[in-house]
Each structure stands twice: as C-alpha cells, then as structure tokens.
Amino acid sequence: MLLRFISAASLAVAVIANSAAARAEYPERPISYILHVSPGGATDIMARKLATLLEKSLGVPLPVENKAGGRGAAQLADLKKAKPDGYTIASVTSTHIGAFNQTLKQYNVDSFDWIARLVNEPYLVVVRNDSKLKTMKDLVDTANAKPGSVVMAGFVRGSGGHFAWEIMAKAANLDSGKVRWVPFDSVGDAVTSVLGGHSEVAIAYVDLVKNHVTAGNMRVIGVMADERVPQLPDAPTLAEQGYKADTSWQQMRGVIGPKGMPDEIKEKLANAIKQALEAPDMKTYINESSLVPAFLGPKEFTEYAKQQDALTKQWMQILSLER
Incomplete structure (x- = not known):
C-alpha cells in the first residue's frame, strides 16, 4: 500500500x-x-x-x-x-x-x-468641416428644433460610444432620441459616413479624425475630457461650452x-x-x-x-x- x-x-x-x-x-x-x-x-x-x-x-x-x-x-x-x-x-x-x-x-x-x-x-463629437453645426450648442438647438434631423453615426447601440452620447445629451438636457443614431460595424466606418455626407455627426476618437481635421475636412465640436487634447488644440471640451458631462466614462x-x-x-x-x-x-x-x-x-x-x-x-x- x-x-x-x-x-x-x-x-x-x-x-x-x-x-x-x-x-x-x-x-x-x-x-x-x-x-x-x-x-x-x-x-x-x-x-x-x-x-x-x-x-x-x-x-x-x-x-x-x-x-x-x-x-x-x-x-x-x-x-x-x-x-x-x-x-x-x-x-x-x-x-x-x-x-x-x-x-x-x-x-x-x-x-x-x-x-x-x-x-x-476620450470620446469626440465630429462633423464635416462644411457642416452648419459649429458648436455643441448648434447640435443641441438643431435637434430640439427639428427632432430627427441630425443624424449621428457611431458604433452599435449600447457601445461605449453610444453611452458616451447619452451622457453628453443628459449633460445638455437634451432628449437623445431627438438625434437619430445610426450604428456601424466600426468607428472608422462612422467617420467615413460623415466624410461622405451620409451622416452629419459622429462619435469618434482622436487617431481616426486627426488627419482629417488637419487637412481641413473635419471639425471637432466637443471633447469629452477635462482638458483639450494636445493633438487637437482648437477642439473645445464639453465643459468649456457649458456641458458638465461625466468625463470618467472613457x-x-x-x-x-x-x-x-x-x-x-x-x-x-x-x-x-x-x-x-x-x-x-x-x-x-x-x-x-x-x-x-x-x-x-x-x-x-x-x-x-x-x-x-x-x-x-x-x-x-x-x-x-x-x-
């Protein structure tokens, strides 16, 4: 044994x-x-x-x-x-x-x-450079005046970017349902949609839009961060525009x-x-x-x-x- x-x-x-x-x-x-x-x-x-x-x-x-x-x-x-x-x-x-x-x-x-x-x-709100939306206030006012007229491109519903938009909308006292969310298989596809004029706004990231912004094809109208990002010094934060969103959501x-x-x-x-x-x-x-x-x-x-x-x-x- x-x-x-x-x-x-x-x-x-x-x-x-x-x-x-x-x-x-x-x-x-x-x-x-x-x-x-x-x-x-x-x-x-x-x-x-x-x-x-x-x-x-x-x-x-x-x-x-x-x-x-x-x-x-x-x-x-x-x-x-x-x-x-x-x-x-x-x-x-x-x-x-x-x-x-x-x-x-x-x-x-x-x-x-x-x-x-x-x-x-951080999440960014971007538009094509020729968009009539120059600021976050423009986006909010347009959505309130004509619900559904603003088309926002992003990753699928329930994604981190989608929740970021909901947080932004809440900070702006805007019913997010007044902005038509269009889901894509990637954030890159969402940016392409804005560049092509199929969507007016996108929730994106710096590395996907920086070159387009530098080339004058896109504009960032809001950054969900405590400070401006160094690579896009002209892009204002949401707080600078009076919207106190929870920037801990990244x-x-x-x-x-x-x-x-x-x-x-x-x-x-x-x-x-x-x-x-x-x-x-x-x-x-x-x-x-x-x-x-x-x-x-x-x-x-x-x-x-x-x-x-x-x-x-x-x-x-x-x-x-x-x-």
Whole structure:
C-alpha cells in the first residue's frame, strides 16, 4: 500500500512538473488575435501595432483576424469555443461590456479571462468641416428644433460610444432620441459616413479624425475630457461650452482570452503586452493618438471589468427609466 501511494504521488508530481514545463515553453506556435471590428478602425490599427511588437518578444506569429458584426457576436463565438491554452486571444472594449447586458446576454464578464487593459481614450463629437453645426450648442438647438434631423453615426447601440452620447445629451438636457443614431460595424466606418455626407455627426476618437481635421475636412465640436487634447488644440471640451458631462466614462481597449487560461500563461502574455506598450514606437503612437496609457494586469483588469459592468447596468437603468 505504501509503495502504491508513493508511486501515485510520484506520478502526480511528474504530471505537474511536466505541465509546468510545458507552460514555461509557451508559446510554441502562432497565437490568433481575434478582433470584433472591421479593418481600418481605431481598435484594428492599435491591435496590429501591438501584434507586431508581441511577435518580436514572444517569438511566434500573431495573425490578426477581423470578425466584425453582431456587436462582437462572431468574435466571441470563436473565442468561446477556443481552448484556454493561450493560443487564442481577442480584443475587448467598453462596447463588449455593454453588449453583455443587452444583445449578447449569453455572455458576461465572467465568461472570459481578462488578460490586460491597454489604454483609455476620450470620446469626440465630429462633423464635416462644411457642416452648419459649429458648436455643441448648434447640435443641441438643431435637434430640439427639428427632432430627427441630425443624424449621428457611431458604433452599435449600447457601445461605449453610444453611452458616451447619452451622457453628453443628459449633460445638455437634451432628449437623445431627438438625434437619430445610426450604428456601424466600426468607428472608422462612422467617420467615413460623415466624410461622405451620409451622416452629419459622429462619435469618434482622436487617431481616426486627426488627419482629417488637419487637412481641413473635419471639425471637432466637443471633447469629452477635462482638458483639450494636445493633438487637437482648437477642439473645445464639453465643459468649456457649458456641458458638465461625466468625463470618467472613457473608451477602454484591452485583451481577453477563453475562460480557464492558466495563470502562468496570462501573466506571460500580460508582461509581454506591458513591455510592448513601453516600446518607443508604441509610446509615440499612443501619444499622437491622444490615448491614455492605462495598463492593468489580469487581476486588476478583472476587477475593473466588473466595476464597468456595474456602471453599465446603472446607465441602462437610467435610460430605461427615461424612455
């Protein structure tokens, strides 16, 4: 009996040791990086820059796959069925948390492993340069005078950008339903809609509109931040225009994985991501895009996601009471 016990114990130790050794060798093959947006948007651009840096530090390819549509439904379906072995990761933003509470109720913040938060970023209200809307007051007055006449482009309903607009509208004492919200598969598509004259206004980010503003094709009429962004010094904040919106609501970008990933692998990925975010090229990109460095590791990111989930639920209750 004693010999059998010793043999079983030795086998268990060997299995654990072999498993630990295998994880220590991670990664040994390509890591799929699945995005919820179409190519060209803000999330897509940063993800590809991150993937390039991670390929160098991890020593394996990180092919980026765009699975747009359904507010992340296609992306999350692939992620959910993937093995939690660290060879499939995915993009995540505040929009996902909104979708968990609306159209994707089959998921919640506990359905996935939260690996690392990358950055936060302020929301902008942009129009084409020839728009009659010169200020946020123009937008509010036009919407009140002719409900439905202002068409606003953004990511899908319930996304972080959509909630940002609701927060802005509340600060302006405007019934947000007086502005017609048109959802797109990416914020980049929303910006394109404004440039093409199909929508008058868009909720966007600095890196997607900066070049258009510099070229004189677009104008920022409001920034949801405490201070003006350095890259767009002429763009006024909402507060400067008399609208005291909650600027703590920011878009978040991060990385998640299938539920049940080994802690060692999550930590290795998070450390590699942190190193990538500190690379000179990435720091330059983050600065030029007016993104806010906001790295969080697995434990802290999980706690943050749960806090954002609670805040999202609060806003959903507010909106349901008002509609």
